[in-house]
Amino acid sequence: MDPVSRHQALFNEGVRTGDFGPWLDTFAEDTVVTFTGLPIGPLQGRRALAETYAEHPPSSPMRVKESSVEGDRVTGRFVWADAPTTGGVFVLVLREDKVIAMDVTLDAPPPPPQPRARGSVV
Numbered sequence: 001m002d003p004v005s006r007h008q009a010l011f012n013e014g015v016r017t018g019d020f021g022p023w024l025d026t027f028a029e030d031t032v033v034t035f036t037g038l039p040i041g042p043l044q045g046r047r048a049l050a051e052t053y054a055e056h057p058p059s060s061p062m063r064v065k066e067s068s069v070e071g072d073r074v075t076g077r078f079v080w081a082d083a084p085t086t087g088g089v090f091v092l093v094l095r096e097d098k099v100i101a102m103d104v105t106l107d108a109p110p111p112p113p114q115p116r117a118r119g120s121v122v
Contacts, residue, residue, distance in 0.1 A: 003074045003094060004067040012061035012081075020053050028098040037088065037106030060111050062087065083111035 001009070006026065014020035024046060027033075033043040040056065043049050060082035067076040072094045079087035088106040092099050 003069070003092060004064055004076050007074075007076070007090070007092065007099075008062060008064050008078070011058070014053070015058050015061045018057065020050070020057075024050050024053070026097075026099055027102070028095060028100045031098075031100055031102065033102045033104075035104050035106070037109065038104075058110060080111050086111070 007023075010023035010026060011020075014023045027046045027049060029046050030044075031046050031049060033041055033049050035041050040052055043052055060080040062078040063081055063084070064076045064078045065087075067074065069075075074092040074094065075089065076092075077087070077089050079085070086106075086108040088104060090105075091101075091103045093101040
């Protein structure tokens with residue numbers, strides 16, 4: 001699977017299930033993650049990324065609209081599935097198969113969590 005499809009699929013699975021473990025496993029131990037448009041980070045290391053996502057889980061899956069690969073740098077423009085007029089851009093820097101850096105720039109804050117009907121299955 002290409003890195004953009006893998007990133008999107010594992011991120012969205014984490015949003016759906018609340019288990020970001022498989023997505024986090026794609027990051028190197030010493031990864032560096034920055035966000036523009038969110039008051040988070042920069043994050044140093046996979047553990048900090050895991051703690052941040054546990055405390056502030058994303059509220060919506062994403063849909064990658066376009067992407068490009070230049071050497072070890074992967075760029076994806078995405079929209080939120082729950083707010084398709086907003087999204088942003090992520091840039092992943094890869095070393096072999098691991099993400100050693102991720103920069104996320106948001107056009108607007110992510111959508112708020114959607115209320116779930118009582119007894120509904122996520």
